[in-house]
Amino acid sequence: MAAEQTAPSSRLPRALARRVGRDVPAALTRYRVMAWVVGVLLAVLFLVAVPLKYAADLEGPVAVIGTAHGWLYAVFFLTACDLALRARWTLRGTVLILVAGTVPLLSFVAERIATRKTRAGERV
Template structure:
């Protein structure tokens, strides 16, 4: 599962950065200064990268046996600026916490 998590984390960051550039730089340039180049380039790239994000999320969710609701919410995280960063951290914590062996607490006698 380590490879699937790494793939997910990398594409989540790439999609998050692309969406942030699109919203924070591209949209103001397009609608404020009539310069649509950044939106055309980054928007197209984000669309293709989002498809990879969906595939990586699906792969990771099947390997981790997530419920459908969790999988869909993580998939939607790539559509809202900055939420993919939050989702990536949450997913990383869910999976690394699940892999940690639990040591029993000592019982006082």
């Protein structure tokens, strides 16, 4: 009886965790892998390739790493959207996570926050 009288906000994480169910762990794993891949490529692009372009006049690394990051960001975008739909993230949280993939090193922070909240059954 007491469990039925709890406030709706206190039941939300458990109800959300039950609703998101089976498909979320696989989607979360895909998202985490892509967040790391995109984050590492973006860090290498900004910390290695761009300085090489301007210091040593080598344009090859920027072209290769930049193109790889662009294509893999598209895959990251799809995996993040898939997870957002399965875990019922808010629109604001989804957009912030997607934007984090375009800022060097921020994708690592966003991945940790998204993972922690999703595993807890909370909305991002």
